[in-house]
C-alpha cells in the first residue's frame with residue numbers, strides 16, 4: 001500500500017494527464033448514453049471535427065488572433081499603467097488619498113455591467129475590448145505593485161542611502177527586484193482576468209473574436225463551435241498564465257520556497 | 261595622536277516628534293575622532309546610539325549641532341547593521357559588489373576587488389551562495405566586506421554581532437580587529453557589550469540613559485593584538501569596572 005502510494009507520488013507528472021483523459025472519457029460517455037441532442041451536448045468527436053472545419057476555413061485562426069491581440073494590448077496597457085500609478089501611490093500617501101475613492105469605486109462597479117456602456121461609447125471594434133481588458137487587469141496589478149513597493153525592507157533603503165545611491169539606482173537595484181515577487185503574482189492574476197475581459201467585451205457586441213464565435217454558435221445552434229471557442233479561450237488563458245509563471249520562476253529563483 | 265580629527269561632532273541633539281513636546285534621543289553630544297581610530301559607543305538601549313550613527317551616515321538630520329568631516333566634503337560611508345541586510349536576490353559576491361556598482365565601476369574591476377575582500381573575510385568558496393544559504397556569521401562577513409569594498413573614509417557598525425551566538429561573536433572580534441589593522445579604517449562601532457568594546461576599541465564613549473549624553477570617554481590602552489587571555493588581567497578588570505559604573 002505504501003509502495004503503491006509512493007509510486008503514484010513518483011508519477012504525479014502523469015496524474016494530471018490521466019485525469020484529463022478520464023474527464024474526456026466521462027464527457028464522451030455522457031454524450032453517448034444520455035441521449036441528448038447534439039446542440040445541447042456535442043460529443044468530443046463532434047467538437048473535434050468542428051475544430052478541424054474552423055481551422056480549415058480560417059475562421060478559428062482569425063478570431064483567436066483578434067482575441068489574443070485584444071488581450072495582449074489590454075494586458076500591456078492595463079498592467080503598464082497600473083505599475084506606474086501603483087509605484088507613485090506606494091511612494092506618496094497624498095496621492096493615495098486622492099486616488100483611493102476612485103480605486104475603491106472602480107472595484108465596486110461590476111465590469112460586466114459597464115461593458116455594454118463601453119461598447120456603446122467606443123463601438124463594437126477592438127478598442128472597446130482592449131479597454132475592458134485593461135480595466136479588469138488594472139486593479140490587481142495596481143494593488144500588488146503598491147504592496148510590493150511598500151514591502152521593500154526599510155533597512156535596505158537605509159543601506160542604499162548610506163551609499164549615496166541616486167533615485168534611479170534605488171529604483172533599479174532595490175525597489176524593482178524587491179517588489180518583483182508580489183508584482184508578478186499580481187500580473188499572473190491579471191493575465192487570467194484579461195481573457196475574461198476580452199470575452200465579456202466580445203459577448204456584449206462584436207464582429208470578430210472568440211466571444212463573437214460563441215455568439216454565432218449559440219445563435220445557430222452550433223454548440224460544437226461554442227465548445228471549440230471555449231477550449232481556445234482556456235488554452236489562451238493557460239498559455240498566458242504559463243508565460244507569467246515561467247517568468248516568475250526564472251526571475252525569482254532566489255526565493256526559498258521556489259527552490260523546492 | 262597629533263593628526264587633525266577626521267570627524268568633529270559638536271553639540272549634537274536629536275529630538276523626535278511625539279505627543280508631548282518631542283522625544284529627546286540625543287543631547288549635546290560632542291566628540292572628535294582621529295583618522296584610523298577605532299571607537300566604540302556603549303550605552304543602555306534607547307540611549308540614542310543608533311540615532312547617532314544614522315546622523316553620521318547622513319540618514320537623519322540632527323535637530324541641532326554640527327557634524328564636520330575634516331576636509332568638509334561628505335565622507336564615503338561603509339555601514340554594517342545589526343542584521344546583515346543582504347539583498348536576498350544577490351549572491352554573496354554580488355552583494356559585496358553593490359557599492360562599486362553604485363559608483364559606476366567597471367564590472368570586471370569590481371569583481372576583482374570583491375574577490376580580494378572575499379579572501380579578507382574568509383569566505384572563499386561561497387562567492388555564488390545566496391544569502392539564504394549563509395549562516396548568520398557568514399552573512400555578517402559579507403556585510404562587512406560590502407562595507408569595506410568602496411574604501412570608505414568611515415566605517416559605521418551598529419551592533420554588528422548582536423544577532424550572533426557567543427562563540428561566533430568572539431571569532432568575529434578577532435576577524436574584525438585583523439581586518440581593521442589590515443585596512444587602516446576609522447571605525448565607529450555601537451555595542452552594548454563591555455567586553456566587545458575592550459577587545460576592539462582605542463576609545464570607548466559611554467552614553468547616558470535617554471537623552472543620550474557622553475558620560476565617559478575612556479581610552480583603552482591594552483596593547484594589540486588583544487588575545488583571549490587579556491580579559492583575566494587586572495587592567496582589563498579595572499577598565500571594565502569603569503565602563504560598568506558609567507553605564508550604571
Ligand SMILES: Nc1ncnc2c1ncn2[C@@H]1O[C@H](COP(=O)(O)OP(=O)(O)O)[C@@H](O)[C@H]1O
Nearest residue numbers: 276283285304305306307308309310311312470
Ligand atoms: N524614527 C524615530 N522616530 C521616533 N522615535 C525614534 C526614532 N528612532 C529612534 N527613536 C527613539 O529614540 C530613542 C533612541 O533610539 P536609538 O537611537 O535606536 O537607541 P539605541 O540604538 O541606543 O537603542 C528611543 O527611545 C527610540 O524609541
Ligand SMILES: [Mg+2]
Nearest residue numbers: 309310311418
Ligand atoms: Mg540601536
